Amino acid sequence: MASVTGTQSAAKRRAILDAAIEAFLESGYAASVDDIAATAGVGKQTVYRHFGDKQALFLAALAGAREGVEDGAASTVADTGDPLRDLTRRGERILGMALSPTLAALHRLTIAEMTNHPELGRHWGDTAAPYLEEDLTGYLRRCAEAGTLDVPDPARAARQFAYLLITEGRVASAYGTRPLSAARRRTIARDTADLIVRAHRR
Structure with missing residues (x-):
């Protein structure tokens, strides 16, 4: 079960990063975390649970794109x-x-x-x-x-x-x-x- 949970968590994180890269490229740093969460198919709190805050999300998206x-x-x-x-x-x-x-x-x-x-x-x-x-x-x-x-x-x-x-x-x-x-x-x-x-x- 732990392995399944870990896989699901990794998949959510990847979905959030993909959505964040798309949103930041389209709207700049003003991109909405609500919109990113909706695109990724997760709740806003899930985004914050994975990345802490918007700046950390942007930095993670930047690293992921690179x-x-x-x-x-x-x-x-x-x-x-x-x-x-x-x-x-x-x-x-x-x-x-x-x-x-x-x-x-x-x-x-x-x-x-x-x-x-x-x-x-x-x-x-x-x-x-x-x-x-x-x-x-x-x-x-x-x-x-x-x-x-x-x-x-x-x-x-x-x-x-x-x-x-x-x-x-x-x-x-x-x-x-x-x-x-x-x-x-x-x-x-x-x-x-x-x-x-x-x-x-x-």
Whole structure:
């Protein structure tokens, strides 16, 4: 019985999160908890029992949306021995995730609400996809070990690559309001990869 109860509780939580993501994307932070509960097919108190308050619900919805997009981008990029090519391919994958309609919209919403709710900004920064950083850091460390690049601090270089890449992608796409073609994303990824490779070339 405990297992069934746990499964039902998890299903309700997922339904609430799905409804919350939809509501926040449509109405912003002003979305009604009553409407979210109705869409999820639960009572308002059930929402609060799972998430405590509206801000916690928003943060959980934000994390849930990111996980959904990130899971689809989590495939491993094989090493070819060519840092420019390998970083470009990784960059294309990261841009595809960061500029996805759902994450771009949630990013804009987070920026709009940060003045009144600073926790949202801290949460956005704290929940960066760890596998992306680990993948980039690991790749750059392997390049250093193989002697193809001189990278004294792989974690720092990985952050620089990711931040330069995502920032240019967001600016070029007007923060996700103007779709970028695959060719444009590839160019941004290659240009950013080229900067990193040039900076760490032996």
